[in-house]
Amino acid sequence: MYGEFKLEMPQQLDEALALIAEDPAEVLSGGTNLMIELRARKLRPEQVVSLDALSELRGIEVDGNRITLGARTTISDILRCDDMAEFGPSLLDAANLFAGQMVRNMGTVGGNIACSSPAADLVPPLMSLDAEITLVSSKGTRKVALCDYYLSYKKDVRAPSEMITSVSWKKLAKNSSNSFYKLARRIGDAITVTGVAVTLTMDGDRCTTARIALGAVAPTVFRATNAEKILEGQILTDDLITTAAQQAKAQSSPISDVRASAEYRLHTVGKLTHRLLTQARDKLV
């Protein structure tokens, strides 16, 4: 069914990095995106490097104030983590509505980030948590803020010789609320039409930090920074939230496709941003 390729199954990360440094290769993590692209012959790699044996890349670690997910951590691993409701409520929201059981058992965080799809559901939550990813090649390591990772539709800053090894973020500050809303045609196993992730941190009735990350309404997931600026340092009145939601809408540039029209996406991104901001404020104030 698939075109032929050389399949490498390195046992060590170093070995994997050497392989992708030498020859062009597709990295195979859970395979829930890549296998479909190989089958559709959208990609015809000479070499596929499976990360299956690299268990060191899988797991959830907490070090003081920081939470780190290895790139091979699956969606099901997120759901099984007892503390995720505290660490990343929005990420848990996204994992709960992600695909079906088998894809959740296979699909990984690294694959979700690396596929650079505007509809990748873990990305708005991770961006709303100010997550940072670690990119490693045989030459060294660098960290990139997730909000700076994507360049344009399916384009990102990762070099072919680099691999994502982990994603991490700081625990939520006190008086914060963080959530994600996935709008899709149905609840189970559906691709996102509009995705909104919000984090608000309050000091009394004043907002100190606002994060709004939007999915499936532009060529990449992105932060509605204009809307965030409107909220930060302010008392969150209904009017201010309405203005911020309008800004989020203004920063979006959706397309029409089989799932929804651009007009519907614009309408819903405004409504959902408004709803999530209001809910977060009402919870905290």
Place this chain on the structure above:
Amino acid sequence: MKNSKEIILKINGRNEKITVPSHRTLLEALRETGHVEVKCGCEKGDCGACAVLVDNVAIDSCLTLAWTSEGKEITTISGLGTPDEPHPLQAAFRDLGAAQCGFCTPGMIIAAQGVINDNPAPTDDEIRMGLSGNLCRCTGYAKILDAVGHAASEMRKNGEPS
């Protein structure tokens, strides 16, 4: 074919040798070795007909490469029970009318077992969530949900380790 090699797959407790190229999926390899109880539906992760347990976790075999499945425990529906000694899930599907044409049933039961492995007492919503990657064109799902709920409670009563 270039890039072919002999691998050993442990299927339902038995080691089976097969020579396959690197791009062969686990689904194709299983059916080639006679395990046609594993169904081929969409081949893109949408239908769940090809689900098998790998080390007790349900996965879509159409999205898995055969080579990377070496050294793992693969369980198909035939590994759960037989007509003479059906698994509680198989008995419940039979007795409660949860199978009509039966095409989705192997994947459905494997997914249900995956849910129960994680959580021996799943709620209706948890069962729904666990089966949302499996399509059935016949039953309308209600009887499937009943059968899984029933089997889970039978398994708890019998104290099956799952």
